[in-house]
Each structure stands twice: as C-alpha cells, then as structure tokens.
Ligand SMILES: Nc1ncnc2c1ncn2[C@@H]1O[C@H](COP(=O)(O)OP(=O)(O)O)[C@@H](O)[C@H]1O
C-alpha cells in the first residue's frame with residue numbers, strides 16, 4: 032500500500048479508535064474547515080482556517096489540563112492536519128473530491144491506462160535516467176521539470192472541467208486525469224531527488 | 233520474521249534489464265503502470281517461430297518489489313510457451329519473493345505486464 | 361459556583377499564583393535553564409554566577425559531579441568523565457563504532473541494545489547520565505525560583521528521531537521533571553527571536569552546536585510559528601571541527617597513534633585553537649604529545665580549508681530544507697544563528713553567502729534556545745491564558761515499516777505536520793496464525809538496514825483464521841512532541857491485539873521504574889508516597905478541569921440527567937482521592953475520564969464551531 036492509501040485509511044482509523052468517545056467526523060474535510068467544496072481552493076483561506084483551528088485544538092492548548100483533554104486534542108489536531116495536507120496538494124485534493132463522489136483513487140492498483148500515456152511516461156523516465164550522461168545535466172533536468180509542470184497544469188484544468196460537469200462519465204474522465212497526475216507527480220519527485228543527488232556530488 | 237533474500241537480490245541485481253526492438257515481428261511488448269505508486273513497467277518477450285519465448289527483457293521504474301517481481305518474471309518465462317506464460321499467476325510471484333500484503337500489487341503488475349506482452353505479440357501476428 | 365471543594369481549605373492555590381515552569385536547553389556541550397519572571401525570560405545562573413553548565417558528568421566513588429568541576433577533570437579521568445552524552449542518546453551499541461570522538465569510553469557488553477558506559481560507579485546508560493545534568497539544572501531552578509517546578513519545556517535538535525526524543529523524555533522522568541513539551545531547538549530560537557523582534561514572515565534558523573546541526577524553515581504569522589521543513593544532521597557539530605583540526609595536529613606530529621586520554625588532549629587543544637581563531641587570524645598552539653613538544657602556527661585559512669567539507673554539508677542541508685519548505689532564498693525574511701559554533705567566521709560567511717542576507721546574531725547564540733523554551737513553558741503552564749502563541753512542528757524523519765524482504769515502506773513522510781495519525785493494514789500468512797511481528801523504522805532510505813530501528817512489536821491474540829482472512833489494522837500516532845505510539849486491532853472480530861513495544865535502543869517502562877526506585881534511599885516507602893502524590897495530582901487536574909468545564913458549558917451541552925450523573929462520578933473520585941490507595945485513585949481517574957469523554961468531545965466540537973463562527977455556511981454556499 033502506498034502512503035496515499037495509508038492516508039485514506041486514516042479517515043476510517045480515526046473513527047474506529049477504541050479509546051473512548053470519538054470526535055464527530057461525519058463532516059468532510061471541507062465542512063470541517065468551513066471551506067467551499069471546490070477544486071479551485073483558495074490556499075490562503077485554507078491556511079487561515081488551519082491557524083484558527085490549531086489555536087483551539089492543538090495539544091499545547093491543553094498542556095496544563097488532564098491526560099484525557101490532551102489525548103482528545105491530539106486526535107482532533109491529527110484530523111485537522113490530515114485535512115489540511117490533503118486539501119493543500121492539488122493531487123490529493125482532486126483524489127479527495129472524487130472520493131466524496133464515491134470514486135476511490137487512493138488505493139486502486141489495477142486499472143487500464145492508455146498505452147500512449149504509459150509509453151510517454153517510460154520515455155520521460157528513461158530521459159531522467161540518462162541525465163547523468165548528458166553534457167549539460169542541469170539543462171536536461173530543467174527541460175524535464177518544465178514538461179512535468181506543463182503536464183500537471185494541463186491535467187489540473189482538465190480535471191476541474193470534468194469535475195464541474197459532474198456527470199458519471201465526466202467523473203470517470205476526471206478519475207483518469209487523477210491517475211495520470213499520480214504518475215507525473217511521482218516523476219516530479221524523482222526529478223527533485225536526482226537534483227539533490229547531483230548537487231551533493 | 234520470514235525474510236526474503238530473493239527480493240533484495242532481484243532488487244540489487246536485477247536480471248534481464250533492457251530493451252528489445254519493438255518493431256521486430258517476433259517481439260511482444262507489455263506496458264503497464266500502477267497509479268497509486270506511480271510505477272511504470274515495460275516487459276518484452278522474443279518469441280521463436282515455434283511459439284517458445286526465447287528471451288525476455290524488462291525495465292521497471294518503481295519500488296524494490298516491483299523491480300524484483302518483473303526481474304523474476306523475465307527469468308521464469310524464458311523457455312515457456314505463450315500459453316504457459318499467460319498462465320502465470322501473481323500469487324506464484326508473490327509467494328516466491330515472499331512479498332508482504334502491502335506489496336502484492338507489485339506482483340499483479342508483473343502478471344499484467346507479461347499478459348500484455350503476449351497479447352501484443354499475438355496481435356502483431358494476427359495483423360500480418 | 362464551585363460544585364466541589366477540591367482542595368483542602370488553606371491549601372487551595374491562589375487563583376493568580378503563577379506556576380513555576382522552566383525552559384531547559386539540554387545541549388551536547390553546554391546546558392542551560394531559563395524562566396520567565398515578571399514578564400522577562402532570562403537564563404538562570406548558578407551560585408557562582410555562570411549560566412552555562414558544561415554537559416559533563418563525572419562519576420567518582422564519592423558521588424556524581426556535574427558541570428565545570430567535572431570538565432576540569434576530563435583529561436585526567438577520561439573513562440569516568442562523560443562528555444557529549446547527547447550524542448549517545450537513543451543510539452544503539454552498534455552505532456557507536458562510527459563515533460570516533462567518543463571512542464575513549466569503555467562500553468559494557470550489551471546485546472546490541474542501549475549502550476552502557478562503564479564507570480567507577482557502575483554501568484551507566486546515556487539516559488541516566490543525562491538525568492544527572494537535568495537534576496543539576498532542576499536544583500538550580502528550584503534554588504533561584506524558590507518553589508516546586510510545575511514542569512519544563514526541554515529542547516531537542518529538530519533532527520532528533522523518535523528514539524532520541526524518547527530517551528530525552530525518559531531522562532527527564534528519571535530526574536523527576538514533568539515534560540510540558542519537547543521543543544525543537546530551532547523553533548525555540550525562533551520564539552525568542554520572533555517575539556523579541558516582532559518579525560512576521562519566513563525565518564530560517566541555522567543551528568550549529570557542539571554535536572548537532574539543525575536547519576529549520578518556519579513561517580511566523582499572528583503568533584503562530586509553523587515549521588515548514590526541517591533538516592540537518594544529528595551527528596555533526598563543533599566537535600567534528602575539533603576533530604578535523606586534531607587530525608591535522610596528529611599529522612604534524614608524524615601520525616603517532618591515538619591513545620584514549622591523549623586523543624582527548626588533542627581535541628581539547630584543537631577546540632582551544634578553533635575558538636581563538638574566531639577572534640584572531642593566526643593562533644600559535646603548543647602541543648606536548650607522546651613525548652613530543654611542538655609549537656604549531658594555525659591560520660584561519662588553513663582551518664577553513666580543513667573544515668570545508670563539514671561546512672558544505674550544512675549548506676546542502678539548508679538548500680534542501682528550503683526546497684522542502686517550498687520557499688526560495690529571497691522569500692526568507694530573516695536568518696537566525698544559534699549555537700556556539702555559529703561564532704566561527706567561516707560559518708557566518710557561508711551562511712550569509714547562501715541566503716544572500718546578513719544573519720542575525722544579536723541574541724546570544726548560547727542562550728537563545730533556553731530563553732525561547734522558557735517563554736513556551738510559561739504559556740504551557742497556563743500562566744498566559746490570553747497568549748496567541750502557538751508552535752506547530754513537523755516530523756523530521758519518515759516513519760516506516762519493514763516489509764518482508766528487508767525493504768522499508770514509508771507510512772508517514774518527513775515534514776508532515778504533527779500530531780499525525782495513520783493506519784496500515786496487515787494480514788496473516790499462515791492458517792491459524794495468532795501472532796505477528798511488526799518492525800518500525802525511521803529514515804529516508806529504501807533498505808531497512810539503512811534506517812534506524814525504532815521498535816519491534818509483537819501483535820498477539822489474533823483470532824485463528826485462514827491465512828489472509830485476518831485484517832489487522834496497525835495505527836500510528838505521533839504526538840506534538842514527535843513521539844510515536846502504536847496500537848493494533850483485528851478488524852473482522854474487533855479484537856484488540858496486545859502489543860509489546862520493545863524499543864530498539866531505549867528503556868522499557870519497567871526499566872525506568874526500576875531506576876527510579878533505585879534512586880530512592882528507602883525505595884518502597886518513597887516510591888509509594890510519590891506514586892500516591894502523582895495520582896492525586898492527576899485526579900485534582902481532572903476534577904478541576906471538569907468543574908471548570910461544567911460551569912462554562914454545562915448548561916449548554918449537558919442534559920439534566922447527564923449533569924447529575926457526572927457530578928455523582930466526581931464525588932466518587934473526590935472521596936477516593938482523599939484516601940491513600942493510589943491504585944484506586946488511578947482506577948477512579950480512568951472511570952471518570954471515560955464517563956466524561958463525551959462532554960469533553962462536545963466541548964471540542966463547540967470550540968471548533970466558535971473558532972469558525974466568522975465563516976458562516978452562507979459564505980460557504982455563496983462561494984461554491
Ligand atoms: N568563539 C567560538 N568560536 C568557535 N566555536 C565556538 C566558540 N565558542 C563556542 N564554540 C563552539 O560551540 C560549540 C558549543 O556550542 P553550544 O551551542 O553550546 O553546543 P550544544 O548546544 O551542542 O551544547 C563547541 O563546539 C564550541 O567549541
């Protein structure tokens with residue numbers, strides 16, 4: 032299971048914790064943060080709400096109180112942190128919106144993908160692998176990064192379009208966008224890792 | 233804890249890494265991916281006129297278990313008939329490598345890849 | 361209206377009485393204690409007027425000596441004089457081979473777990489040695505504040521892993537200090553600095569001490585310090601600069617073999633030289649080593665060259681931390697320097713060059729951490745109910761699980777905001793399997809062997825089923841201190857699995873209890889008295905907070921029946937609390953906590969509603 036899948040599980044885990052009464056999490060992340068359900072989320076408001084809620088919920092607010100208050104506060108704050116980090120990243124935000132529509136892309140492992148897309152992903156990764164041999168590795172990395180950024184941007188706006196149409200077919204198309212984003216996202220992280228390595232050498 | 237030397241070995245010394253010419257008539261290519269972890273896998277087979285897999289190559293961008301699974305599959309399918317290769321089950325791979333439940337999907341990916349490669353080869357043949 | 365009279369008449373605490381809380385910087389080289397008095401945070405001196413307590417513990421057959429007096433004997437009595445013990449915290453015996461500086465100690469044979477150091481006073485664990493330093497600081501605080509401590513905020517390097525944090529907390533427990541919070545050193549520095557300067561925006565804190573290096577990137581906004589990323593090296597510090605120079609000394613001496621006591625002689629000389637080079641371009645050092653007497657001239661250029669790789673390492677970590685934080689160098693508003701080693705000109709120059717801005721050195725780098733911790737301690741003790749200040753931290757290193765095959769599977773990534781909770785599902789491999797081993801590791805590498813082993817858990821009591829039928833959910837929770845706890849549950853039957861946590865390089869709970877016991881003269885009696893007192897305090901805390909909660913929100917949130925039931929239960933605990941059976945009180949606290957959980961949760965929900973009141977549902981719907 033990937034970290035994202037583990038993340039998806041958290042939701043259920045928090046509600047199944049055996050220790051005493053549990054918080055009310057019938058609310059989704061958007062409701063919990065009093066934010067509109069939309070892909071075009073205002074990140075500024077997100078971090079403001081986060082600050083406001085941290086000020087009420089964080090364990091440090093309960094440091095001088097009993098164990099029980101601190102324990103509850105840890106659970107609430109963990110939920111808040113999960114909500115914020117999920118909504119902050121464009122990829123997980125898209126996945127979360129789909130999950131609210133009953134499409135779980137967090138943990139799916141077996142899906143058909145367009146061969147052309149996979150081919151392109153393979154080539155991009157081969158490109159990344161040969162960066163070390165390139166005469167100007169930085170330039171190649173930059174070009175790859177630009178491709179990744181461009182693809183991601185395009186997928187995001189496609190996703191938003193499909194998501195807003197909100198029909199069963201368009202939501203399926205939105206899910207396809209999310210799957211593609213997952214590959215691009217991974218590639219982006221690998222570019223970063225290589226950049227770090229090259230810099231460290 | 234049952235410990236699998238196999239995974240580490242196939243991960244550190246993967247066998248049959250490489251690429252075959254996809255335009256060759258006797259080469260079949262399977263391309264698969266797992267969105268949840270962003271892994272991409274290409275598995276290719278070279279088939280003799282008798283329908284026996286003579287050679288296999290793979291390239292996997294992914295975690296250790298995905299690399300090990302595809303490496304193992306390329307080892308196994310050499311010498312198999314197409315039908316035999318298509319029968320390959322992910323559970324056999326997972327068992328051989330002692331993959332933990334969280335990594336089972338890596339063996340599924342390898343199974344899908346070999347199936348796709350065989351299908352691609354048959355497709356090519358049928359078109360001729 | 362008070363529902364219960366909890367405190368005895370005459371014993372009742374003044375409502376405005378300040379709780380005594382301190383901040384402790386438990387450093388590799390030096391330690392300090394600070395507190396807030398009449399609104400000012402300041403470090404506390406010892407009777408001799410010195411604020412820095414050298415983190416050195418010497419064991420003699422007459423007792424334990426801590427600080428300057430111990431340091432003075434370091435060269436003569438190297439095996440019994442423990443320096444830089446912080447480097448050993450949470451480390452396994454196997455890790456120590458790499459620590460050249462510490463090679464002088466004699467380690468007792470252990471089975472690969474926590475290392476014990478052989479001294480004339482017996483084998484000592486790093487936790488016990490650190491506890492001696494903490495006890496000294498506690499005594500200092502008690503003497504100068506004239507009262508009992510409510511608790512302390514103890515600082516740790518941001519880059520400390522779970523084992524190192526746990527070891528620090530254990531040391532505090534041994535020293536009889538209640539930990540209000542383990543605070544990251546750079547965050548503490550940012551607090552001292554931010555409050556002092558009224559800064560708002562992105563702050564980078566570069567902290568190079570004696571044994572550790574930390575870089576943290578924080579955003580300060582309306583009193584909230586949010587750590588965006590953190591990085592560093594928990595085994596890189598001024599000591600390594602000393603070592604680099606000592607090695608050069610040795611070369612000049614013809615490469616004679618290093619002998620225990622004498623290697624310390626050379627590193628002491630190196631440190632002396634290094635510190636003088638901060639003010640002088642050239643330093644002449646006289647060495648008397650292995651029968652050779654030489655006088656060497658060391659220039660700053662030479663020194664800078666010797667330590668270049670070390671400095672580069674820190675700059676790389678800065679670069680990475682910025683990237684992880686998602687900010688560019690020009691977004692960094694201020695750079696704060698912490699730790700004695702940031703006095704070195706080569707460090708200041710490189711940091712300035714990297715961030716393209718002059719770093720702040722206006723708060724004494726030795727004291728800034730303790731001062732920040734004291735400010736936080738004052739808030740946490742409840743002395744400043746109106747304070748807006750809040751410190752939000754991240755997990756410094758990824759947490760993962762060993763999957764079969766020796767690969768590490770990450771469950772929580774580094775730089776995730778804490779507290780955090782995640783779950784992972786497991787199943788059984790064999791028919792009828794009732795137990796299962798789980799190995800938790802921390803680190804970024806793909807192979808388990810390259811990560812730090814935190815703990816092995818045995819999940820027991822899994823109901824016998826066919827292989828693969830059991831679904832075991834293992835839940836990880838990291839609290840605000842960065843400490844991990846784990847629980848597990850079999851889902852198809854709902855049976856709670858029993859978990860045995862065996863920390864890989866730490867003390868088990870019973871070992872701590874044993875040590876505590878051993879530290880009391882007439883063990884049994886003292887232990888019982890202390891135990892009773894602790895349970896009474898916890899009972900009072902619960903009763904008191906319930907009482908307050910009821911008077912604040914009882915009318916709104918409780919039905920008449922619920923209120924009566926709660927009050928009955930409170931009376932029961934109150935009468936137990938006045939008895940002498942600590943086990944009964946503990947039980948009573950558990951019961952009352954349980955029956956009032958729903959009320960606490962309702963209050964949380966209410967406070968969430970209140971916090972978001974400004975953002976009405978209309979606004980939400982209007983936008984969507
Ligand atoms: N003037 C100086 N020049 C260079 N290094 C110094 C100077 N003063 C102190 N140091 C170094 O600072 C380190 C101790 O810093 P400190 O912040 O007290 O460490 P820690 O927090 O790890 O205990 C030691 O390595 C010491 O040699």
Ligand SMILES: [Mg+2]
Nearest residue numbers: 387569699729
């Ligand atoms: Mg320090």
